[in-house]
Amino acid sequence: MPRLTDKSMQVASIRGMQAFKFSATKVEKLGATEYTLATVAVDVTGSVSGFEAELKKCLKTAIASLKKSPRSDNMLVRVILFSTAFAGGIEEIHGFKPLTEIDPDSYPDLYPGGGTPLYDACFSALGATNTYAKQLMDQDFLVNGIVVVVTDGDDNASSATTKMLRKEMDRGRQGEEIESLIGIAVGINAQNFRPRLELLESEAGMQYIDAGDATASKLAKLANFISQSVSSQSQSLGTGGPSQNIAATI
């Protein structure tokens, strides 16, 4: 569930599944002309137990690195965790906020547990991006989006389907409600699930990248990948299409 951390935030429902909610900075509080909506969704199910501290470090590093991007004033970042241990399967660390208002050092420790509502997490990330993008585009802002979902396992507890994810990805391709949308699923320690996770590519239209084992080095590279990909997508804002410079491997 979204947490309303201050009065400058609003809560909204995602079109198509009203039970899915997200929080975001109120549109009237935003002053720039354009924004990239970036979402990082992190799997905190039981199977990440053992490398949860490295995963948190990866997340903090990625967000801290984004703050140094020349495009940082034009990014709104949302971070969510997913596991059946959370009510509704999704826990928002924070909704779409300017990077200046995000303190990664305040991110909570991760406590792995529960099953994997992977499609619900993807839907929450993509759907919230599209819903908020439409609100912003209707108010003259130019908006694109990028979603990075980090998982170590296949979906086993979702109400959303790959067809629903495809519909959200297609909204990005149409370019009417959001200029462009990139959806990336990253598998760590997920080699056994690769054929299933590749359905996110073939059925949902997202990109799937197998990052290999959950080593400290790989997770550091993942942090860099997240930061670079978000910056790159932000730099493509205004070109009419998505970034062509997203790395194919980690």
Added chain:
Amino acid sequence: MKILHADHYFQIGSLHYQKGLPCQDFALSGANAVRACAIISDGCSSGRHTDIGARLQALSLLRAMKGRINSPLVDANSGQIISEKSAEIMKSSSELLGLSQTDLLSTAVYAYLQNDRAILHLEGDGVIARKYKDGRIVANLYEWIDNIPIYPAYAGNLESFLSAHGGDLNSLRFRRSTYVLDTAGESEESHELSLGEAISGVTEFLPKDEMDEIEILSVFSDGVAQIEGVKWTDAVREFLSFKNFEGEFLKRRMMRAIRDFEKAGSKPSDDISGAVIRITDQKEEE
């Protein structure tokens, strides 16, 4: 108590872009608790480094306005005082930079507000528009016949300028097209002024009682009248159709409106610039 906001925007037109020329429009704005300004300057295409001239013009005006911090309230003479001070600043800075008059040929169009009174001033061409709290818009497009505007950089040496206009001070060489949008609908009418009437520019003083009715003071370059297939009145109306007012509110509005024009096949052929002051009551802000 009034709250003042200001914003500005400028962008290159397709003709200059295609020819590899710089944008020769420039805009500036600023606001504090009691004063606000909105300035645009449009460099002459047939001049030399008039992109620099337009910037110097706008910066000189801004400097002249800042210099009025200890001056009495804005009145009908303030336009002339600001113009004279701006000309002094422009002269000394252009000498330091080794610029010639052909570099400095640029218009000076601005709105300046101080303690609930304002002046609107135009030397050259462009648009001055007001939007009232009740939604009414009154906009004036000022154009010189044969597109030969007067520039502040002439500094009183008007021989060539007058000659280019035929030399007869009584000839009608300056046109004001007035557009009004109100509850009765839209109307537009034109009025021509003589060369003699127009050479000192246009200045309008807005006293407090009129300012109490106004929400937006805006100025635009004549680029608003050169968006292919779009009437200048439609362009101005779109540029003033704000959906929100945080931060870069004019920039956001103009960029979106221009993108929408472009989607419909209408590009700004000339450089385009705009600047606005928004005046709200503190109650509305809350």
